[in-house]
Amino acid sequence: PSDLRADGNWTIQADQVVGGDFYLYSGSMDLNGFNISVGGSHIQTGGEVYCRTGNYNISGSTTISGSGYFHVEGGQVSVGGSFTTSDTSLVDMRDSTGTLDIEGSCTIGGRSAYNYYGNNTYYLTAGTIYVGGDFIQLGTGQNYTNDWSDPNNKHSFMTSGTLTVVLDGTSGQTVSFESPSGSYFYGLTINNTSSDNVTFATVAQVFGDLNYVDGNLVGSDKLDVGGSAKLVGNWPSDLRADGNWTIQADQVV
Numbered sequence: 001p002s003d004l005r006a007d008g009n010w011t012i013q014a015d016q017v018v019g020g021d022f023y024l025y026s027g028s029m030d031l032n033g034f035n036i037s038v039g040g041s042h043i044q045t046g047g048e049v050y051c052r053t054g055n056y057n058i059s060g061s062t063t064i065s066g067s068g069y070f071h072v073e074g075g076q077v078s079v080g081g082s083f084t085t086s087d088t089s090l091v092d093m094r095d096s097t098g099t100l101d102i103e104g105s106c107t108i109g110g111r112s113a114y115n116y117y118g119n120n121t122y123y124l125t126a127g128t129i130y131v132g133g134d135f136i137q138l139g140t141g142q143n144y145t146n147d148w149s150d151p152n153n154k155h156s157f158m159t160s161g162t163l164t165v166v167l168d169g170t171s172g173q174t175v176s177f178e179s180p181s182g183s184y185f186y187g188l189t190i191n192n193t194s195s196d197n198v199t200f201a202t203v204a205q206v207f208g209d210l211n212y213v214d215g216n217l218v219g220s221d222k223l224d225v226g227g228s229a230k231l232v233g234n235w236p237s238d239l240r241a242d243g244n245w246t247i248q249a250d251q252v253v
Helices: none
Strands: 004-006 009-011 016-018 022-024 028-030 036-038 042-044 048-051 055-058 062-064 069-072 076-079 083-085 090-092 099-102 106-108 128-131 135-137 164-167 173-177 187-191 197-200 204-206 209-214 216-218 223-225 230-232
Parallel strands (some): 004 022, 009 028, 022 042, 028 048, 036 055, 048 069, 135 173, 197 216, 209 230
């Protein structure tokens, strides 16, 4: 009925309900195919969470700081509040069935999502992130070629593969990148059903599928397509290309 913490290694053996906040300082929590519901917030300052299968439902917010790792590897994670990473923390999504559904804002800081020293490992390559609030990338730290573990790294949201962010808010949303040259969207879908605006406050790069479903776009001239980016359907507003864009199909802007 109240708060709970895990400092060692906790492998869940049955569905669990925590009435208050859940704290993870070290060690690990492995869903092990089961479901866990937290009535409060997820507060992680270290250790690792493994959502390979099963559902992790967090009614409040999620904060991952220190050296915490959060693995969404085929599991389904829902967050009723905001989702924030910082310091040398890392979100790992490399499974196409992994889902991170955030009702509030998503703020990604932390270490580089690309480990140059770990066999060129990319950690944000597959799955879907749904964001109901603002999307904010933070970090201006060292290049991955200098120090992968540098805190608040400029490559904190360096995505690739098929990872897709869906902006599905029911009120206004703002997108901003502190380091748009080092962090970027691979796939981006805009499906905001409100009469408010989806505002691009800074340059935001897209290198995969760019899909417009619904939403009032403001500042879309800051949305920068490059590489093999592809418009899924017609794009209703402004668009830019600052780098090299190799068109993969007929496009309408």
